Amino acid sequence: xxxxxxxxxxxxxxxxxxxxxxxxxxxxxxxxxxxxxxxxxxxxxxxxxxxxxxxxxxxxxxxxxxxxxxxxxxxxxxxxxxxxxxxxxxxxxxxxxxxxxxxxxxxxxxxxxxxxxxxxxxxxxxxxxxxxxxxxxxxxxxxxxxxxxxxxxxxxxxxxxxxxxxxxxxxxxxxxxxxxxxxxxxxxxxxxxxxxxxxxxxxxxxxxxxxxxxxxxxxxxxxxxxxxxxxxxxxxxxxxxxxxxxxxxxxxxxxxxxxxxxxxxxxxxxxxxxxxxxxxxxxxxxxxxxxxxxxxxxxxxxxxxxxxxxxxxxxxxxxxxxxxxxxxxxxxxxxxxxxxxxxxxxxxxxxxxxxxxxxxxxxxxxxxxxxxxxxxxxxxxxxxxxxxxx
Ligand code: FAD
Ligand code: DHB
Numbered sequence: 001x002x003x004x005x006x007x008x009x010x011x012x013x014x015x016x017x018x019x020x021x022x023x024x025x026x027x028x029x030x031x032x033x034x035x036x037x038x039x040x041x042x043x044x045x046x047x048x049x050x051x052x053x054x055x056x057x058x059x060x061x062x063x064x065x066x067x068x069x070x071x072x073x074x075x076x077x078x079x080x081x082x083x084x085x086x087x088x089x090x091x092x093x094x095x096x097x098x099x100x101x102x103x104x105x106x107x108x109x110x111x112x113x114x115x116x117x118x119x120x121x122x123x124x125x126x127x128x129x130x131x132x133x134x135x136x137x138x139x140x141x142x143x144x145x146x147x148x149x150x151x152x153x154x155x156x157x158x159x160x161x162x163x164x165x166x167x168x169x170x171x172x173x174x175x176x177x178x179x180x181x182x183x184x185x186x187x188x189x190x191x192x193x194x195x196x197x198x199x200x201x202x203x204x205x206x207x208x209x210x211x212x213x214x215x216x217x218x219x220x221x222x223x224x225x226x227x228x229x230x231x232x233x234x235x236x237x238x239x240x241x242x243x244x245x246x247x248x249x250x251x252x253x254x255x256x257x258x259x260x261x262x263x264x265x266x267x268x269x270x271x272x273x274x275x276x277x278x279x280x281x282x283x284x285x286x287x288x289x290x291x292x293x294x295x296x297x298x299x300x301x302x303x304x305x306x307x308x309x310x311x312x313x314x315x316x317x318x319x320x321x322x323x324x325x326x327x328x329x330x331x332x333x334x335x336x337x338x339x340x341x342x343x344x345x346x347x348x349x350x351x352x353x354x355x356x357x358x359x360x361x362x363x364x365x366x367x368x369x370x371x372x373x374x375x376x377x378x379x380x381x382x383x384x385x386x387x388x389x390x
Pocket of ligand 1: 008010011012031033034044045046047048101123126157158159160162184186265283284285292296297298299300301
């Protein structure tokens with residue numbers, strides 16, 4: 001088998017890259033370890049920057065977004081038992097959209113299928129070789145058969161636990177990692193959202209976030225001890241903790257309902273530099289992880305593959321390799337901006353284990369400053385809606 005770009009991973013990065021390449025007449029094959037159902041049902045991100053929704057629409061995969069996406073023009077910070085609104089659109093001219101990552105993945109798989117794209121699920125033993133030469137080869141087991149795929153380039157879109165990143169020899173690579181001393185417990189609940197805008201709450205017991213997926217489904221998160229097993233979090237304890245952390249004196253009431261999904265995710269920052277080696281290009285979580293507080297992970301994955309698709313186009317259509325050569329530097333500028341913003345949001349909103357109280361007082365001071373100062377609010381808003389470094 002032969003293709004131009006072999007893509008490992010059918011998450012948002014791999015699927016969108018395959019679709020964008022197709023629009024430019026470039027052939028690709030996507031290899032995914034998990035089943036199609038698993039990939040489509042995995043509950044994860046939900047907040048899309050305007051740059052992401054603009055790109056999905058331009059690429060012809062915006063019908064679901066137009067139908068089911070919920071546009072938000074502001075967010076709320078909850079502290080001192082009071083809600084404080086940050087008017088994102090008034091401050092930046094841009095908005096954000098709530099549209100589950102599952103739906104993005106569903107739309108992209110449908111588009112690839114409609115265009116006759118090659119997306120293989122339940123693929124085992126993917127191995128990458130030849131990236132130092134100009135003739136990379138992917139070996140894998142597809143439907144029980146050993147397959148070899150010769151290609152011009154490999155796109156490693158296989159997430160944080162994938163195999164591609166390790167193909168970059170240690171002497172050429174540098175990684176930066178920080179694991180926070182807390183995790184996020186996320187739930188999906190069959191109950192109408194209690195808010196029309198996302199609420200980020202700072203409380204003595206820890207951080208909480210109220211998001212949503214539709215008029216009938218709410219998505220909520222709690223800062224938790226990452227060592228504590230999920231069995232210690234029966235539904236009653238989750239709701240009780242959410243009630244406490246989202247409690248206000250200004251009339252907000254949190255509605256409860258059946259929890260249909262729950263999981264705990266570690267909170268970490270990670271960057272692998274460079275994002276390219278020989279004929280291998282990393283994109284999305286394979287190259288970087290941000291703490292989820294800034295809602296940047298999926299948006300960064302989309303930003304990477306936009307740059308990568310354009311760079312491949314420059315190579316195939318015009319024979320230029322400049323954009324491919326600068327791919328890593330271009331992406332890393334945005335990645336580090338998002339790292340800094342996500343770290344800033346995380347450290348403003350989470351209770352730090354072991355804090356004597358000084359840290360919490362500074363956090364509260366920062367929250368009050370952001371709520372009071374238009375300059376501070378604008379800085380938060382500019383980053384939250386998606387900032388493209390010059
Ligand atoms: P992934 O989605 O991880 O896809 C990688 C794919 O590669 C997977 O399907 C995997 O099965 C496959 N794979 C791995 N290894 C192999 C192999 N050896 N062979 C073949 N296939 C392989 N981001 C936001 O922007 N906004 C948010 O609101 C937000 N909230 C989040 C909330 C939570 C609780 C979590 C966990 C994440 C959140 N994120 C958010 C982050 C976002 O979900 C990720 O950044 C996004 O999934 C990255 O997409 P990706 O395609 O790079 O990687
Ligand atoms: C969601 C997740 C986030 O990490 C965030 O900051 C906002 C929204 C969500 O899943 O809806």
